[in-house]
Amino acid sequence: MTQSPPSPHISPADLRGKRLHFMGIGGSGITSVVQMALLEGAHCTGCEQTLSSATEWIAAKGVPVVEGHSPSHLDDGVDILIIVPAVMKLDKNNPEVVEARRRGIPVIDWQAVLGAFMAGKFGISVAGVHAKGTVTAMISQILIEAGMDPTCEVGAMVPRWQGNVRMGASDYFVNEADEFNLNFLHYHPRLAVITSIEFEHPEFFNNYEELKDGFDAFVAGMDFDGNWDLPTTLVVNWDSPGCRELRDRMAAWPGRLITYSLEGDADYMGDDVQLEGETSFHARDAKGNDLGRFTLPLPGRFNVENALGAIAATRELGIDPEIIRRTLANYGGVYRRFQVTQAANTITVIDDYAHHPTAIEVTLDAIRLRFPKRRLIATFQPHMFTRLKTFLEDFSHSFGAADDVVIVDVFPARERDTGMIHARDLVAAIQRDRAFAGQPDRVHYGGSLDQTRDLLARLVQPGDVLAMLGSGSVYQISGKLLRSPDFAGFDPDARIDH
Numbered sequence: 456m457t458q459s460p461p462s463p464h465i466s467p468a469d470l471r472g473k474r475l476h477f478m479g480i481g482g483s484g485i486t487s488v489v490q491m492a493l494l495e496g497a498h499c500t501g502c503e504q505t506l507s508s509a510t511e512w513i514a515a516k517g518v519p520v521v522e523g524h525s526p527s528h529l530d531d532g533v534d535i536l537i538i539v540p541a542v543m544k545l546d547k548n549n550p551e552v553v554e555a556r557r558r559g560i561p562v563i564d565w566q567a568v569l570g571a572f573m574a575g576k577f578g579i580s581v582a583g584v585h586a587k588g589t590v591t592a593m594i595s596q597i598l599i600e601a602g603m604d605p606t607c608e609v610g611a612m613v614p615r616w617q618g619n620v621r622m623g624a625s626d627y628f629v630n631e632a633d634e635f636n637l638n639f640l641h642y643h644p645r646l647a648v649i650t651s652i653e654f655e656h657p658e659f660f661n662n663y664e665e666l667k668d669g670f671d672a673f674v675a676g677m678d679f680d681g682n683w684d685l686p687t688t689l690v691v692n693w694d695s696p697g698c699r700e701l702r703d704r705m706a707a708w709p710g711r712l713i714t715y716s717l718e719g720d721a722d723y724m725g726d727d728v729q730l731e732g733e734t735s736f737h738a739r740d741a742k743g744n745d746l747g748r749f750t751l752p753l754p755g756r757f758n759v760e761n762a763l764g765a766i767a768a769t770r771e772l773g774i775d776p777e778i779i780r781r782t783l784a785n786y787g788g789v790y791r792r793f794q795v796t797q798a799a800n801t802i803t804v805i806d807d808y809a810h811h812p813t814a815i816e817v818t819l820d821a822i823r824l825r826f827p828k829r830r831l832i833a834t835f836q837p838h839m840f841t842r843l844k845t846f847l848e849d850f851s852h853s854f855g856a857a858d859d860v861v862i863v864d865v866f867p868a869r870e871r872d873t874g875m876i877h878a879r880d881l882v883a884a885i886q887r888d889r890a891f892a893g894q895p896d897r898v899h900y901g902g903s904l905d906q907t908r909d910l911l912a913r914l915v916q917p918g919d920v921l922a923m924l925g926s927g928s929v930y931q932i933s934g935k936l937l938r939s940p941d942f943a944g945f946d947p948d949a950r951i952d953h
Contacts, residue, residue: 649698
């Protein structure tokens with residue numbers, strides 16, 4: 456199986472009074488560890504290849520941040536270098552890392568530090584190829600409303616927390632567990648949720664079997680030693696074929712398996728799903744308990760699935776259904792997960808992190824269901840060349856719900872452009888899809904962010920719904936576009952965070 460780089464063992468006490476330098480500090484998850492380290496009494500600095508709103512945000516908390524990577528960042532008595540795994544994926548001989556190792560400075564993935572903060576706690580980890588951030592935030596908010604005062608970490612900004620981490624005083628620790636680089640093997644939860652398993656991260660996993668092996672290892676590493684009332688419990692989405700396959704490989708696993716489903720028999724079941732207008736569904740458990748009707752401010756069947764997973768996990772913790780119902784009805788959402796901005800000139804922008812073919816398809820279907828009679832323009836920025844090449848055919852079939860499609864240049868992330876594939880290849884593939892057959896002019900190549908903005912300024916009309924999709928920098932387009940003279944009267948800061 457593909458191996459992630461080992462990280463030295465560390466405990467929170469090891470950080471007190473130490474000088475920590477965070478390399479890649481603008482990443483979506485590493486800032487949570489920065490905040491925990493600050494509270495532990497560490498002195499923190501950081502660097503990022505390109506400064507962004509994320510680096511500005513963490514700098515505002517008193518953490519000096521510089522642009523670029525350099526061995527000179529280690530000169531001020533750095534005790535530990537903490538990195539995002541993408542640093543080494545992009546350059547195995549990164550000069551800053553090489554110099555740290557030459558000086559004998561420990562180099563540690565930020566996920567290993569988060570795992571150290573979780574050690575000895577009642578860990579609740581949410582894993583899965585899709586929706587782990589949303590389900591983590593749902594479970595976290597339910598525990599907060601139940602008065603359980605958890606520490607919570609999500610790999611995205613949560614508006615209600617004004618950040619991506621919420622520090623609590625109890626033993627409960629909720630986190631998002633990412634499968635890339637086998638990052639989730641740093642976590643050993645007592646209660647875990649797996650939302651979905653299908654092939655992803657082809658830049659790391661050589662094939663689907665390796666990814667499934669990773670999930671097997673995550674489950675095998677759950678907490679069986681802690682002295683907690685709840686036995687080791689795994690909650691899985693029974694509607695995900697990959698999750699069902701996981702069960703088939705767990706015959707000798709000694710923990711409890713809890714299932715949830717919208718399609719068939721499971722320990723927790725949802726039915727009578729209403730998706731038009733207000734999203735709602737009915738839930739019950741296999742013991743015959745009627746849990747009642749739940750409403751969500753989020754659209755889409757996939758979000759009903761997410762909510763049912765949160766219900767299953769929190770009911771296993773003994774939380775009253777009424778608290779769960781009230782929390783989900785007022786769920787405040789996660790940044791860039793179906794985040795809606797509404798305009799004075801009737802344009803609606805929906806910003807979403809979707810970057811896998813499955814996520815794009817279900818997100819666009821949900822938008823179409825919510826806005827059935829309005830023109831939908833889907834703007835997508837592919838994330839990494841390897842993913843685009845591996846899933847090109849799947850991507851080509853993901854945009855059928857859109858009226859027009861705009862494809863932005865590939866966001867390289869932790870890869871370099873070797874010429875293996877181009878955004879224009881995706882444009883051509885979508886044009887060949889039956890949803891756009893005979894209408895190739897509905898699929899457009901956008902180019903760079905600025906070029907895409909100019910194209911959208913010509914395409915978008917009053918009343919349109921504009922979906923900005925991708926996990927890279929695509930979200931920057933709508934802000935620039937809607938501040939331009941072409942859209943006078945639009946308030947780009949009037950966000951409705953769902």
